[in-house]
């Protein structure tokens with residue numbers, strides 16, 4: 288049975304701010320940092336004179352600042368005080384646990400803005416209004432859509448909590464962090480699901496559906512590999528250009544910013560990809576009412592690959608960029624289970640039907656035992672063997688007449704009908720860019736010609752033109 292458990296999640300929604308909104312948000316984020324800096328200075332003075340102010344002392348210090356010097360909503364100011372107090376408490380517990388650290392001291396330039404529910408943010412006429420206090424112009428944004436990642440349903444605004452508006456320096460974009468209450472499924476059945484993780488297919492899951500059938504779901508990771516490949520190539524290209532520029536020059540600064548932005552964008556996409564993989568895997572787990580999640584243990588495989596000479600240059604890069612841990616974490620979160628790890632050595636070589644060892648080549652597994660002749664997808668074999676080991680302790684062969692139902696899923700949606708054709712027409716991005724540049728050039732020529740013709744036919748008519756301009 289799957290029970291439901293209350294929990295909080297945070298949706299990160301990128302937003303585009305138009306000219307005046309952008310400037311107001313920028314000024315406010317800047318003022319938020321100034322208030323933080325003042326509070327930090329004040330706190331250090333208090334500590335030096337032997338006092339130890341609490342949460343509400345910091346708050347009353349900040350709210351005692353003249354209103355014209357803190358052009359933010361009162362609640363936003365209060366949350367700055369609470370954040371600072373929390374940072375101090377974290378520092379103290381860390382010190383107590385023997386960790387090194389320093390109380391907040393750094394001068395900040397920019398800080399996220401918090402808007403409390405009902406006071407700081409409000410929804411009117413399908414727009415989200417973020418307030419900077421009475422008498423000041425706030426921000427007005429189109430109402431963002433928040434999708435619950437557990438149920439894929441839209442979260443009503445009544446469920447939203449305290450909203451943060453954050454600036455991501457690397458990606459150079461604004462985003463809203465919207466927390467919402469949600470129900471998380473909690474499995475408590477005794478069915479086992481095994482997970483075999485790989486680079487080509489991030490996850491292959493296997494579960495006994497009944498005595499004669501094993502359900503296997505294989506999730507394809509093509510999208511993830513494409514994102515990483517594009518990022519690696521672009522980083523390489525920018526790095527090449529960087530090596531030919533002078534440190535500190537304008538071109539150098541621009542290239543560094545471009546690199547950061549590109550990496551940040553790729554990170555957002557990869558995070559989304561990992562969520563999609565975990566979502567599909569969680570659907571399999573929940574559909575089978577599993578209560579136990581077992582991963583083949585591949586932890587540490589990416590370490591010391593060069594010294595061990597266990598992989599080539601390209602595979603080493605793939606291994607080091609494998610986001611296996613994050614996918615596991617997301618799957619654990621979305622199923623409400625704590626997955627176990629099980630030694631998976633020889634799980635891809637052992638034949639699940641007869642137990643013979645084979646050396647698979649390519650994506651298909653073929654048993655060379657003449658009496659057996661079992662064939663299956665390679666990742667399905669790994670998942671089935673881990674499943675058997677999780678249940679019986681060793682690789683117990685499955686019966687000869689057991690049916691294996693394999694479902695292939697892509698982590699991210701396929702291309703739509705016409706999309707592939709449209710892409711095929713333009714062979715590569717370069718050609719597409721070239722063709723569009725040519726189109727633009729020709730259309731500009733035409734419009735310039737037309738304008739000239741129109742002007743010559745209308746003749747020199749000064750007053751008319753003036754009227755048109757006015």
Ligand SMILES: [Zn+2]
Pocket residue numbers: 638639640641642643654655656659660661
């Ligand atoms: Zn076999």
